[in-house]
Amino acid sequence: MSDAASGEGIGQPVRRKEDFRFITGNGHYTDDINRPRQTWACFLRSPHAHARIRSIDTSAAEAAPGVVAIFTGRHVADDGLGGLICGWTVTSKDGTPMKVGPHPILALDTVRYVGDHVAMVVAETLADARAAAELIDVDYEALPATVSLSACQSAGAPQVHPEAPRNTCFEWELGNKAETEAAFAKADRIVKLDLKNNRLIPNAMEPRAALGEFDKGTGIYTLHTTSQNPHVARLVLSAFVGVAPEHKLRVIAPDVGGGFGSKIFIYAEETACVWAAAKVGRPIKWTADRSEAFLSDAHGRDHLSHAELALDKDGKFLGLRVKTVANLGAYLSTFSASVPTYLYGTLLSGQYDIPAIYVEVDGVYTHTAPVDAYRGAGRPEATYLVERIVETAARETGIDPAELRRRNYIRTFPHQTPVIMNYDTGDYEASLAAAMEAIDYKGFPARKAEAAKRGMLRGIGFSSYIEACGLAPSAAVGSLGAGVGLWESAEVRVNPTGDVEVLTGSHSHGQGHETTFAQLVASRLGIPLANVEIVHGDTDKVQFGMGTYGSRSGAVGMSAIAKALDKIETKAKKIAAHLMEAAVEDIVFENGTFTVQGTDKSLAWAELSLAAYTAHGFPSSEIEPGLKEGAFYDPTNFTFPAGCHICEVEVDPDTGIVKIAKFVAVDDFGTIINPLIVEGQVHGGIAQGIGQALLEHGVYDADSGQLITGSYMDYCMPRADDLPSFSLGFTTTVCPSNPLGMKGCGEAGAIASPPAIINAVTDALGIRDIEMPATPARVWTALQSVASRAAAE
Template structure:
């Protein structure tokens, strides 16, 4: 792709142009404002005392030594929360099990009451005049613990006699949920010529945004209102859940401001205990309170991602056509249900198991399991990477077992006709999967791979090639269907377009940016529609006091849903402006054309610029007051009619040193169909970032808990390996385009694609290189070396 960037002042800087990001100047010059930059008058500082045990009873607290530290203004424990009658953190999605019963929903207190259930659980909050005083006092808080047995994996948790995480779920099962036609799937397997079976773990990940979570809460006795500054991806949802469902305060009395956010990847979607405790305590102390997570706290308390244990089967006929797929997954939910955790391994996972293939029958059973670990929730891709990994590992393995070329096997089974109703609920509106695969094969020079493999062999190295053809569902929709599936919130988006008297525009969007470049892309949309300059558009987001409403940003929904809401508001602005122009030009409204920022009487040279119409709206001396109100400010809500379905083909080429097991990714090619693209440069950056995260999961990242004690073994960067620049190749990226059919922009979403398609491609390449059918993620050098040794003991040398 590698588009040449365009300056924002360029007249061609509309939809489709690689406009330089407007927001980057303030970020690069240190002028951004993140939550930790917020300083309020009289501000105090909070430190949380966290459980050192994965499972223990709390017998009591000894707080005198902590209270004696100079500067301490308050210490709060679960006893205070219980006495105040504060509710627990809610889960935003109700899953109904296969037995018709609702999922088990144990209380999730904002400070532990009586029992701690994972290492890092919130036990007490210390508030002091300075951060150092709060830290010192927190170290002096003494808690009487009675340690109990713990379980950290789904297999442990559902074993007979395992300790229960919650009394409400004595067998640790939150739900057993199914999707698909079991009988039809079994029938497909009964007539199969070949069945491929894999059992594997989708490794648990710890999100690591550049900016840790942070919050500043303040209470005003003057009007009994609260203000919360918080690093969060959806401030309106944060306000709704916290006010209405936990603290019981009027929603309009809580203003949530999410300023600049340094990365989220899903980990900042949720309502967390810390900010909720801060808001409540700010009234108790009548002082603003600030908390910024230490990196070690983030490892312990941020919601983790993935963590599935799966057995999957694919049935094929003698010609390699897919007949059926059967999937059984145990999903680790952690100690509590996080905000959207229940839907990630169900609605966002099983519905994508068709992938790009016309598999006639699919059945999936998911068991959600409580363990004594940090809660697990959405992480970049949220269910879609897990589904793609299941599908693409099965397909690649089936190709090797049947001797069919991996690309050819995929081609034989691609969906060719759209719209296509999958057997797992979703209906794909459009796509061209063959075009993406063909382009990827060309860019990756797959035809030249045998020669490269032979050259590597001559150097004593092993070369492998892996494919992954993914699809994802973005822009969760529509609200009424989601509600039937258990969503406890709407999935619409809101946008306001406020035209000022000079023709400049301020946009208020319910979407939220945490690094994606929304201030640029939304400005491009507005500028393109109204025919004005990008620098004449300001974008406001992340403030419930200024934005009408919104559901935030996640699931690659910003342009498809938030952008469409703005387009609907822009249509209203243009429609009203056309009426004003018709009056001023003394013409019929139907004769007024609008293009390139001018209203023109059709077939004439009589026209008025948009800025003059805007001025007339606010200085209505020549204005149809009998039919129109003054002003030019329009709001729209958009509830999508379907998901969007980005898709693509990723091809990974690796070289493995058989002496050490060290893997080098020598080439990574990604060809994606994102529909119409507003800013190619930003899309390319999003794909690069996603590929880095996916490669990190495949090669390096893996959260590990000690199975006996429940301690987090990978609790810092010393033990949790993040991808660095030298772990990554130069990416080759390109796009194809089948526009989305049900939003006016024709966009599909791009933010998660790289992380969805790449893990399977990397593992497929490594297993191809070393001659095994399966290897667990992360494919560390030790794990690869061990697989090579085992292979050499049981068969011919790798590469033979």
């Protein structure tokens, strides 16, 4: 039966292979794994945002019941372990490299945020470890902290790192300043907007966890951990931290309960667990509780921006200039420098033909948790800025927001923007039109009038977004400061019985790779989906891989599989030609059967697979036994998913509560392998975008630097009753930059939705701006000032 007939092929909404274990409680997450003689770790964390450590007295703790060992920064330093690194170097506009303060695994003499790691207690039970941590006496000299993003660069601000004067890590620029100034000089209208992009805390439902082990006999370390990219973790732990040589360190990321970026990074706790396992000679388990996750997972966003858009008299965009201050937190995390620079500035052209763009970004340190990639990573911040200022321009010029966007869309491809990116394909008008149709744009005035009769304020907001995904061509990112290449690997192993194992360097933590990747393989080889196993997340099984983030697993990871499958087909045809005594060029492979063109000779996939391993009579100089091929795929360009999201809200003026009345998303992801899974990705992304726009905000006390939103009682996670059902649609332009035509879908919802919502809220309220999250208190306050202004007039 062909894959299309069986409903398992590309484009089919195949139900997920991985679901059975999750719905029956048989998943294996890191915290589910236990070892004989296992110990437990607890990390003593700084209660201060900024303090000098005068001394640490662990004697009482060491004498406490069940304590196995206690480690401080001194032990780590004495063992010669390096600190944590940032894998991307950003260069300032004056040509100097970014200014990096050391990032020790356990603090040596200074703590720099509430939750910074001071000591690690290893004990027989978690309760013992926690009780002993309470007995460690740290003599802190509390110091003033820098918390405010707007004040951190001022002269008197407390310094986070002596290496970075004025707390400034880098002053980066992109685009053409002179051309942009010239564009503004000839503009008929300049629209200005100040924007905040609120700090978010990722909150994957599975907290970070680690199980470190050391085998004294072989000298091999094993780390089970909650990672989106176990190979990158192994590389960093080996080459930079120096825990163990790469071949003596195995990193396994088993089932991982969501990541959203926060599990890309190499953190102190996981590092300490695997390092200390050899010191204590026993396995060490650590699982963050939610409070620790709030304090110590890398946060996201947190920008302050000023944007100006220059337009001519017809509403055509002439130029965009942007100044952004981006919070990096107290230390540079694994990819933090790239997020507010190359993942942000490069997307500021949006879907629009803007001849001149100039952006300056200051990356700054504060005494807060490190900030790094969170779902969308830089691209939501860019989209928020572009779509908010375009909407503001529409209101100031009186041009319909859809019409203003239409007038400025890029319509010919490839299109070189002034900020590095070369858009390969797209049709922005198509997604706009489909979204307007789906939401019934023409009917909006009637709905607004009807809402008004009920005393409700109804507003509508657009977001025409673009993102760069499929990270990324290695040469391109290398020239921009990346310390790694961003290709992906795959290995296809055909077994003698004809079933297939595919080893991928991508990692699935909810995205459904075990299904979509298998759909590609099954459909290409003409075998049942059940006969394909996708193997990922173990450095002992998969040779190397760059992992999953940046919506790259389909466009890059599956392209690597496609490349390996090409090699499999080439070799299989050679074997078929030998077995059927025909010329290779006469062999046709279709629906799992090899035939000799123009004859009735044929060979089934399983027969050929067996023959590849029996290898009887192979001409050894031409055909090696076996059927296994690997490939590394390096993309030729980023991919550019794009689309249009439209939101309608109703605001209750008495309470300030914003209700999302309608939400329509029309996305162009190129080729879609499994629409069920793609829709799920969009739903989740939109939910996180609604969270950012209306609910979520990571807040530190401005003076003390204490995290105020440190639990689910203070940080407003989206609940089911905060969200509507979503209406999704798709348009398709096939991506020319990879063999499958895929663009990526994982981040679109989180990138596109915040400006659509805030554009709708400001439309409903008749105001220029409101800060995210637009909580009832903020909305109500804004309404009071509108009312008092109206009264004064």
